Amino acid sequence: MSMTPPPGWYRDPSYPLVERWWDGTMWTDHRRQPEASADVPPAPLVQPEPAAGGGGRAKAVALTAAGAVLVASIVTGAVVLGRDGDDDAQAKTTPATSTAASPTPTESDTEASPSxxxxxxxxxxxxxxxxxxxxxxxxxxxxxxxxxxxxxxxxxxxxxxxxxxxxxxxxxxxxxxxxxxxxxxxxxxxxxxxxxxxxxxxxxxxxxxxxxxxxxxxxxxxxxxxxxxxxxxxxxxxxxxxxxxxxxxxxxxxxxxxxxxxxxxxxxxxxxxxxxxxxxxxxxxxxxxxxxxxxxxxxxxxxxxxxxx
The missing domain is CATH 3.40.1000.10 (Mog1/PsbP, alpha/beta/alpha sandwich)
Structure with missing residues (x-):
């Protein structure tokens, strides 16, 4: 079973100085300046859309790889919880879905501050x-x-x-x-x-x-x-x-x-x-x-x- 990163703001893989909205399956055109105090996850491991022919297979491979990374991080968190206790684990781990609750981007998020x-x-x-x-x-x-x-x-x-x-x-x-x-x-x-x-x-x-x-x-x-x-x-x-x-x-x-x-x-x-x-x-x-x-x-x-x- 493959898993994909949840919708949210991530570092833009093409321009890491800004955040880009991942809708759960693909990148959108929405971008924003990162908040100073926000701990923004790195960009999901998603390959660019392939040329015509073989597109479905390439996309499936990319999504599977992204799901594997997410599963690995969850397993690591579980091991730390079992070894160090609940309080210590909370200090060492961050929920994998920390950005899932981010609001859907609006037009005001697509650009930096107005010129x-x-x-x-x-x-x-x-x-x-x-x-x-x-x-x-x-x-x-x-x-x-x-x-x-x-x-x-x-x-x-x-x-x-x-x-x-x-x-x-x-x-x-x-x-x-x-x-x-x-x-x-x-x-x-x-x-x-x-x-x-x-x-x-x-x-x-x-x-x-x-x-x-x-x-x-x-x-x-x-x-x-x-x-x-x-x-x-x-x-x-x-x-x-x-x-x-x-x-x-x-x-x-x-x-x-x-x-x-x-x-x-x-x-x-x-x-x-x-x-x-x-x-x-x-x-x-x-x-x-x-x-x-x-x-x-x-x-x-x-x-x-x-x-x-």
């Missing part, structure tokens, strides 16, 4: 060491083809120029690696033209979703504190061949991690009734924080948007 990426109120840019707030009327991006997009307005629409789908608002965060600029002001002033063209002139496929840019004018610029660092921003009002045009901003500041390279955050908002309020540009800037929230209570992070130049 900051799962927080619905912020978007995490780990590369640059910052988080950006998900304010009312905005969402984390899904199904957006453009690189480095961190925030969008929830609903897309047919672009007014007849080329693809557009969003009324987009926010992009990236490290400024294609320039030698060291000054946030110089970077913002240099980047704004590219930001406007990328947002309202041509898309990544070469289409013209707004029939190109007809004109632009600077409406605001100045120094600003971002995530505790001194930055600078430039904002343009852009008019396009189709649609109401929009507002584009280039915001530059040093990263909070690594080499402290300059970060460029681009904000592009459609103008008109359907576009987000331009004040959301200031709200998003004010809500940028270093990863971990350092400086969140100082009152000075992102709060000193300067006057136009």
């Amino acid at each position: 900051a990426d799962e927080d619905p109120t912020v978007v995490v840019d780990q590369l640059n060491g910052i988080t950006l707030p998900v304010i009312d009327g905005w969402a984390k991006p899904k199904y957006v083809a453009e690189d480095d997009v961190v925030l969008v307005t929830p609903d897309s629409y047919d672009c007014p120029g007849g080329s693809g789908l557009c969003w009324h608002g987009r926010v992009i965060s990236r490290t400024a690696t294609s320039t030698d600029e060291k000054s946030p002001r110089a970077l913002a002033e240099h980047d704004i033209d590219d930001a406007a063209k990328d947002a309202y002139d041509r898309d990544t496929l070469g289409g013209r979703p707004y029939d190109g840019i007809d004109s632009h004018e600077q409406v605001k610029a100045g120094s600003v504190a971002v995530a505790g660092r001194a930055g600078y921003f430039v904002r343009w009002r852009v008019r396009t061949g189709a649609g109401p045009g929009g507002y584009v901003e280039s915001l530059a500041f040093p990263a909070s991690t690594g080499t402290e390279s300059l970060v460029i955050v681009r904000l592009a908002f459609d103008a008109g009734e359907d576009g987000p309020p331009v004040t959301d540009m200031d709200r998003i800037t004010e809500g940028i924080r270093p990863v971990g929230g350092a400086g969140a209570d100082t009152g000075g992070v992102g709060s000193s948007i300067g006057p136009s130049d």
Whole structure:
């Protein structure tokens, strides 16, 4: 008669630093971090599923081997009980079914503690060491083809120029690696033209979703504190061949991690009734924080948007 280990949490044979749920016959996909004080049994001796053909025999051999190990441990415990007495045996042995009463795993057990990426109120840019707030009327991006997009307005629409789908608002965060600029002001002033063209002139496929840019004018610029660092921003009002045009901003500041390279955050908002309020540009800037929230209570992070130049 063959025996199998009872259902319970065991060390994962493929990654012993975590525990994995054994349902009595096979491994499941449920994993969890081991409890600090728990005495977790080693993984059951179960071989991987064989290839097609001969599967039943291989599985039977594996289960028989596992049962033999379990029976051997029970017999050893019985010998110790007979030789040393009940009290001494309890100090030297552990019940073979110590994990049998463990609760069936739930979704919360399948992963380690939630990461900051799962927080619905912020978007995490780990590369640059910052988080950006998900304010009312905005969402984390899904199904957006453009690189480095961190925030969008929830609903897309047919672009007014007849080329693809557009969003009324987009926010992009990236490290400024294609320039030698060291000054946030110089970077913002240099980047704004590219930001406007990328947002309202041509898309990544070469289409013209707004029939190109007809004109632009600077409406605001100045120094600003971002995530505790001194930055600078430039904002343009852009008019396009189709649609109401929009507002584009280039915001530059040093990263909070690594080499402290300059970060460029681009904000592009459609103008008109359907576009987000331009004040959301200031709200998003004010809500940028270093990863971990350092400086969140100082009152000075992102709060000193300067006057136009």
